[in-house]
Amino acid sequence: MEKGNIAIVLLLLLFSSFRQTLLQDIPFSDHCKFSFTRCITTGQFKKIYNISPLECVTECSRRPKCQSFNYKQRFHGCELSSDAGTENNLRDCIGFVHSNIEEWNSEWRKFCKSLNCSVGQTCVKDKTGNGSCIYTECDRPDVNSDTVLLGNVYDVGSRLKIQCKEGTVVIGKDTTKCLENGTWTPLGRCLNYICPNQMNFCYRTESRVCKTWTEARDTCQSEGGDLMNPDEDTFQFFIDKAELQNYGQCGSFWVGGYSNKTELNFVSVRGNSIPMSFRYWFYGQPDLSNENCLELQQSYGYYLNNYVCDKQDGFICQIYQ
Numbered sequence: 001m002e003k004g005n006i007a008i009v010l011l012l013l014l015f016s017s018f019r020q021t022l023l024q025d026i027p028f029s030d031h032c033k034f035s036f037t038r039c040i041t042t043g044q045f046k047k048i049y050n051i052s053p054l055e056c057v058t059e060c061s062r063r064p065k066c067q068s069f070n071y072k073q074r075f076h077g078c079e080l081s082s083d084a085g086t087e088n089n090l091r092d093c094i095g096f097v098h099s100n101i102e103e104w105n106s107e108w109r110k111f112c113k114s115l116n117c118s119v120g121q122t123c124v125k126d127k128t129g130n131g132s133c134i135y136t137e138c139d140r141p142d143v144n145s146d147t148v149l150l151g152n153v154y155d156v157g158s159r160l161k162i163q164c165k166e167g168t169v170v171i172g173k174d175t176t177k178c179l180e181n182g183t184w185t186p187l188g189r190c191l192n193y194i195c196p197n198q199m200n201f202c203y204r205t206e207s208r209v210c211k212t213w214t215e216a217r218d219t220c221q222s223e224g225g226d227l228m229n230p231d232e233d234t235f236q237f238f239i240d241k242a243e244l245q246n247y248g249q250c251g252s253f254w255v256g257g258y259s260n261k262t263e264l265n266f267v268s269v270r271g272n273s274i275p276m277s278f279r280y281w282f283y284g285q286p287d288l289s290n291e292n293c294l295e296l297q298q299s300y301g302y303y304l305n306n307y308v309c310d311k312q313d314g315f316i317c318q319i320y321q
């Protein structure tokens with residue numbers, strides 16, 4: 001045999017022994033189901049260590065969420081992904097193999113398919129062979145772009161924490177736990193709010209994007225709060241402390257108070273009435289009966305004015321802690 005041929009034979013032997021140790025408990029006919037030295041980097045939702053490649057096939061087969069998996073030889077590590085591997089999302093990864101679960105017609109796959117488990121559930125079999133579905137993982141929580149999620153384990157019982165990007169604060173809780181029903185406990189969000197000392201609320205003033213009263217209220221509610229409640233304490237904070245003096249690109253600010261169409265009986269978004277005697281009305285306000293929404297009017301030193309709700313104003317959102 002020529003030297004070159006010997007080298008090729010040795011290489012082939014080496015390569016096949018590498019495959020053999022990697023997937024020794026998997027029939028050779030199934031080896032074509034793997035992409036060697038490839039891995040998927042998207043959609044990973046669970047890692048399990050110290051299991052065999054066949055057990056990894058089983059773990060993926062038992063979860064409707066699992067579309068493909070990586071197997072890492074060195075750590076006997078199994079990484080489940082909610083994405084199927086394609087030419088676009090597979091990368092070169094030394095020491096890994098990747099496989100799409102669609103390739104496998106395992107007993108577990110057939111058994112679990114009939115149970116129709118939900119995403120987040122795992123199909124299990126009891127001693128008598130009956131199957132059922134239990135929640136084992138939560139989905140990755142939805143967070144906004146200002147929120148950094150710390151931790152990447154989504155198993156039932158595990159906890160995650162959030163960290164806010166500069167200029168934003170956590171509104172609500174900064175940790176969450178994956179419950180046995182596959183949902184997270186309520187997790188806070190990072191928003192560009194200010195939480196003043198000794199007040200029971202956080203707020204933000206919007207003076208660049210001007211909106212109608214209803215649009216402004218929708219915006220505040222979508223952030224988990226409401227328009228600023230026009231009550232004594234809040235006014236003392238904003239007016240007496242002159243918190244608004246540096247703002248004004250939109251002019252005035254919508255706040256959370258309105259009246260019905262014909263009378264000037266104003267109520268706040270939290271349900272308290274705002275009597276004519278309230279000391280934060282500007283002189284002579286409220287006046288016209290077609291002005292059904294409340295604003296802090298810039299030219300009135302940000303005292304209360306009723307105005308037509310279609311006007312475009314800035315606004316103040318408030319979230320009680």
Ligand SMILES: [Ca+2]
Pocket residue numbers: 285286287288291305306307
């Ligand atoms: Ca008015």
